[in-house]
Each structure stands twice: as structure tokens, then as C-alpha cells.
Amino acid sequence: MNASAVTVGGSPRPAPASDDLALIDLLDRLLDGGVVLAGDITLAVADIDLVYVGLRALISSVGAAQARGVRLPR
Amino acid sequence: MTGGRGERAWWAYAVLWAADAGASLPRLEGVEPKSRVEVVREGELAALVSQVPLDEYGDGPLRRRLEDIGWLERTARVHESVIEGALSVASLLPLRLCTIYRGREALRELMSGRREALTAALARIDGCQEWGVKGFATGDGAPASAGSDLGCSERPGARYLALRRREREAAAQTRESRAAGVREIHDRLSALSRAAVANPPQRRELHGRPQAMVLNGAYLVPRQGDAAFSRAVAELAREHRGAGIELELTGPWPPYNFVAVPQRVAA
Numbered sequence: 535m536n537a538s539a540v541t542v543g544g545s546p547r548p549a550p551a552s553d554d555l556a557l558i559d560l561l562d563r564l565l566d567g568g569v570v571l572a573g574d575i576t577l578a579v580a581d582i583d584l585v586y587v588g589l590r591a592l593i594s595s596v597g598a599a600q601a602r603g604v605r606l607p608r
Numbered sequence: 609m610t611g612g613r614g615e616r617a618w619w620a621y622a623v624l625w626a627a628d629a630g631a632s633l634p635r636l637e638g639v640e641p642k643s644r645v646e647v648v649r650e651g652e653l654a655a656l657v658s659q660v661p662l663d664e665y666g667d668g669p670l671r672r673r674l675e676d677i678g679w680l681e682r683t684a685r686v687h688e689s690v691i692e693g694a695l696s697v698a699s700l701l702p703l704r705l706c707t708i709y710r711g712r713e714a715l716r717e718l719m720s721g722r723r724e725a726l727t728a729a730l731a732r733i734d735g736c737q738e739w740g741v742k743g744f745a746t747g748d749g750a751p752a753s754a755g756s757d758l759g760c761s762e763r764p765g766a767r768y769l770a771l772r773r774r775e776r777e778a779a780a781q782t783r784e785s786r787a788a789g790v791r792e793i794h795d796r797l798s799a800l801s802r803a804a805v806a807n808p809p810q811r812r813e814l815h816g817r818p819q820a821m822v823l824n825g826a827y828l829v830p831r832q833g834d835a836a837f838s839r840a841v842a843e844l845a846r847e848h849r850g851a852g853i854e855l856e857l858t859g860p861w862p863p864y865n866f867v868a869v870p871q872r873v874a875a
Binding site: 556557558559560561562563564565567568569570571572573574575576577581584585586588589590 | 617620623665666667670671674675677680681684685687688701702703704705706707708709710714718722726729740807810813814815816858861862864865867868869
């Protein structure tokens with residue numbers, strides 16, 4: 535994956551490995567951007583909303599785990 | 609749609625010029641493990657696809673899988689890596705996640721029917737890639753002074769109210785100068801881009817940072833302008849740090865934000 539993130543505001547940080555590319559940035563593009571072609575099977579808006587609900591739950595639980603100092607499997 | 613056992617379908621990744629979909633295209637694995645990415649041609653256009661089993665990617669099963677965030681993440685990353693692998697040799701239109709066809713013929717017909725819109729979209733993004741710039745509000749900018757010059761110590765109530773008013777004014781000033789900073793950042797980056805869009809900021813529970821997002825920009829930049837663009841981001845970050853804005857650059861991305869093709873009007 536080419537896309538990487540680097541913070542250029544505060545103290546310089548190395549760009550994280552591509553796997554660290556924020557899932558939310560990726561999904562925002564893959565679910566909200568891109569060409570919409572009529573497929574035989576495509577996602578409806580309701581499906582995409584559902585994805586974001588799941589994502590929010592995941593991120594809040596990851597945040598809570600990190601706050602407790604739990605090492606997450608990669 | 610439900611698929612019988614063993615029925616196949618085609619997961620589509622991107623549309624590109626047929627002339628670019630030749631031998632130079634790297635060998636790529638699709639979203640289904642061990643599946644090969646293949647090319648479907650229709651006139652001057654081509655699409656990148658790979659086979660998926662219909663009994664797992666039909667309407668019902670696909671919806672259930674979407675609730676599995678692990679599956680979604682793996683699939684999204686493979687979809688993206690196929691597109692980026694092809695992007696290294698060609699300009700292309702990335703397709704939205706989960707665009708699936710029961711047969712190659714249906715996809716060919718679609719490319720033929722949407723030929724004009726697709727070729728126009730390809731021409732618009734030719735030679736460009738997308739960069740993302742996010743801005744976060746840090747600290748509270750210039751802190752309000754402690755109010756030591758307010759005097760009137762014999763009237764503590766009035767002094768308290770004056771202090772609060774001063775704090776509110778300072779906070780409003782910070783918000784205004786930050787908003788002006790965000791506008792300036794977006795304008796200067798837009799001037800270096802063929803096209804630009806300021807998307808709604810991501811919600812805090814999704815980006816996971818304590819700070820509020822104040823800019824969620826995407827910029828379509830010609831490849832030869834990449835270096836100048838990232839230099840400009842670094843410069844703007846330095847200039848606006850004092851105003852309480854931190855910038856984050858992501859990319860290069862396939863041009864997801866710049867490939868909208870007009871929807872066909874329903875008959």
C-alpha cells in the first residue's frame with residue numbers, strides 16, 4: 535500500500551507502516567468515494583450506515599483497551 | 609440474490625484505459641484468497657476483476673459479512689492494494705467497495721453503456737493522484753491572559769464577571785482565527801491542485817483523537833506537483849501551529865474523491 539500518514543504539525547514523527555493506515559480514512563474513501571457503477575450486487579446506504587456503527591463500536595473499544603495499556607494483537 | 613453452490617461472480621476494482629491494462633500490469637491477488645485479478649475489456653476501456661463465490665458474496669451473505677469488522681478491514685485493504693498495484697502503471701477510476709457482477713458480460717455491457725461518462729472521468733484524473741490533508745484543533749491557541757490588569761479587587765463579583773467575559777472573548781477569537789487558518793490552508797492547497805474538496809470532518813469517535821477535526825480536505829494533484837504540494841503542507845503546518853492547528857498528510861491515494869460519474873437517470 536502506498537498511502538501512508540505522517541503528521542507534519544507537531545513534532546515530526548516517522549510515517550507509520552502502511553498497515554497502520556487508518557481504517558477510517560480507507561473506509562471513508564472506499565464506501566463514500568470511488569465510482570458507483572450499477573453492479574448486480576452493491577451496497578445500499580443502509581449497509582454503509584451499518585458498517586459505520588460497527589466501526590464506531592470497534593474504535594471505542596480499541597481506544598478503551600489502549601487506555602488500559604492492553605497490547606492488541608495485530 | 610442468493611447463489612447456488614459453486615456459482616461464481618466477479619468482484620470489480622477499477623476501470624482504466626484498455627491500452628494500460630496490458631502486460632505491464634503487475635500480478636495481483638484478489639479479495640478471495642488465491643484468486644487472480646483479471647482484465648475485462650470493452651472497446652477502449654477495461655475493468656480489473658477477480659472471481660468470488662456467489663454463495664459467499666451474494667446479497668444476504670455479503671450483508672452478514674459486513675458486520676464482521678475483521679472481514680471488512682481485510683477486504684478493504686485487499687481492494688485498495690489491487691488498485692494501488694495497478695495505479696503504479698496506469699491512471700484509473702477506483703470503484704466503490706462491493707461492486708459485484710454475476711458475469712463478465714454484464715460488466716462489459718455497463719462499460720459500453722457508460723462509455724462517455726467513464727472516458728470523461730478518466731481524462732479528468734489523468735496523471736494525477738489524490739492527497740488527503742486533515743487538520744486538528746490543538747490546545748486553545750493563544751491562551752487568555754490571567755486578568756491581572758482587571759483591578760477592582762474590592763468588587764470580586766464584577767471582577768469575576770469581567771474575567772469570564774474576557775475568557776469567552778478569547779475563546780471566540782481563537783475559534784475565528786482557527787477558522788480563518790483552515791480556510792487559508794484549504795485555499796492555498798487548492799491552488800496547487802487540479803481539483804479539491806473539503807469533506808465533512810470525521811467524527812471524533814471515528815478518528816479516535818482527543819482533538820476535534822477542523823479540516824478533512826482531499827486534493828487532486830498532478831504527479832509532477834507532488835513535491836511542491838507536500839512542501840506546502842509542511843510550510844502551512846509551521847505557519848498555523850501557533851493558531852492551534854495541526855496538519856496530517858495522507859497519500860498518495862487513488863483519486864476516490866474525484867471520480868464521481870453522473871448517475872444514469874432512472875427510466
